[in-house]
Amino acid sequence: MQETATILALIASVVALALAISNHRRGKRLKAGLAALNESNDQLRASFSGRGDHVAATDERLSQIEQRLTSLEDWRPGWQRQIDHLRTEAQNLAMLPSLHPRRLELAEELRPRFAPITDKLEPVLFPNQLAFDELDWMYRLRDRKFPYSLTFEEGMLFHFLVAANGLKSGYEIATAFGMSSFFIATAMQKTGGHLISADAYIEEEMEDFLYDHEATKAHVDKIADLQKQKRHSKLPRGLQFAIEGAMELQIESVVDYRIACSPEGVPDLLDGRVLDFAFIDGGHFGEQPILDVKSVLPYLDQDRFLMMFHDTQCEAVARAAHFAAAETGTRPFSIHTRNRITAVARGIDESTLQLCREMTVRQFV
Numbered sequence: 001m002q003e004t005a006t007i008l009a010l011i012a013s014v015v016a017l018a019l020a021i022s023n024h025r026r027g028k029r030l031k032a033g034l035a036a037l038n039e040s041n042d043q044l045r046a047s048f049s050g051r052g053d054h055v056a057a058t059d060e061r062l063s064q065i066e067q068r069l070t071s072l073e074d075w076r077p078g079w080q081r082q083i084d085h086l087r088t089e090a091q092n093l094a095m096l097p098s099l100h101p102r103r104l105e106l107a108e109e110l111r112p113r114f115a116p117i118t119d120k121l122e123p124v125l126f127p128n129q130l131a132f133d134e135l136d137w138m139y140r141l142r143d144r145k146f147p148y149s150l151t152f153e154e155g156m157l158f159h160f161l162v163a164a165n166g167l168k169s170g171y172e173i174a175t176a177f178g179m180s181s182f183f184i185a186t187a188m189q190k191t192g193g194h195l196i197s198a199d200a201y202i203e204e205e206m207e208d209f210l211y212d213h214e215a216t217k218a219h220v221d222k223i224a225d226l227q228k229q230k231r232h233s234k235l236p237r238g239l240q241f242a243i244e245g246a247m248e249l250q251i252e253s254v255v256d257y258r259i260a261c262s263p264e265g266v267p268d269l270l271d272g273r274v275l276d277f278a279f280i281d282g283g284h285f286g287e288q289p290i291l292d293v294k295s296v297l298p299y300l301d302q303d304r305f306l307m308m309f310h311d312t313q314c315e316a317v318a319r320a321a322h323f324a325a326a327e328t329g330t331r332p333f334s335i336h337t338r339n340r341i342t343a344v345a346r347g348i349d350e351s352t353l354q355l356c357r358e359m360t361v362r363q364f365v
């Protein structure tokens, strides 16, 4: 009996010991788990507190931006007022030439006459330009990025100069799609004159105003062949538009459209002619404008001629205008149109050039 009690007590002690050991181990595991939880809790807390800083910094930046925007908004009306003021000033300054009686007469005569043509074209400006009025736009064919024509105002001045000076024998480089030729040839219809207008149609082909001279010559060979084969629908769009426009204006007998590359093609075009009018508006870069001038000089009437330039804000064209003046012993006369037309002239009534300046609407904004 006593033996049995001893054995039971022993077993109870062993079980108690085993339980104690297992509880100790479980406690250890729980402690380790708790420590890991605490650690990740600390990390989370740390990372949240980092985010919190970040959010605070972003909030601050946003509020700075808001303040800046508010101050810009406060500024804006002031600046806007100044811009509006300058614009009004510019328009007031331009009001005198824009209401010049001769300018109004020219617009009244030519706007309706040209409307069937301009209605088919896209009026265009370069970026950041503003048109003063409807006469202050250039044009391009609706389905071509380039070339651009002169402005209607510039065309009216050409028309006026040719008619007022009774000029009769003209050459222009280049046609593009006919706009400048329409203004010159409608004036030559009045004087009983004739105009040759030539182009290589390279700008419409490239839809750019920079191109290589070899590519220009090759293009001329290609399209001249098409013309010989009478494949009219394959001809450049600009040439087709010019021919149709001349018919619309009933000046087909006054203007002759030719496919040619300047300068090498010019002697064939001008063979035996004496010119009293030349318009230089072909390639605007490198030596090309000077080469265009050189190609025309031998054909100018030595006593009386008017050579006009377009875009003398371009360095290469400005050089060509000075070159022409130096070669002919004259001085360039600049008219401040949108694209800066310039006359190099001899024996021409200077009051007509002066009048062009007086009818020109200048851009100040």
Ligand SMILES: C[S@@+](CC[C@H](N)C(=O)[O-])C[C@H]1O[C@@H](n2cnc3c(N)ncnc32)[C@H](O)[C@@H]1O
Pocket (backbone or CB within 6 Å): 147, 148, 149, 150, 173, 174, 175, 176, 177, 178, 179, 180, 181, 198, 199, 200, 201, 202, 203, 204, 216, 260, 261, 262, 263, 281, 282, 283, 284, 288
């Ligand atoms: C600015 S556009 C002429 C615009 C036109 N005078 C008008 O105001 O309606 C210039 C033209 O010069 C032509 N061109 C450029 N280089 C040429 C060259 N070497 N020979 C012939 N034409 C050329 C281009 O094909 C383009 O059509």
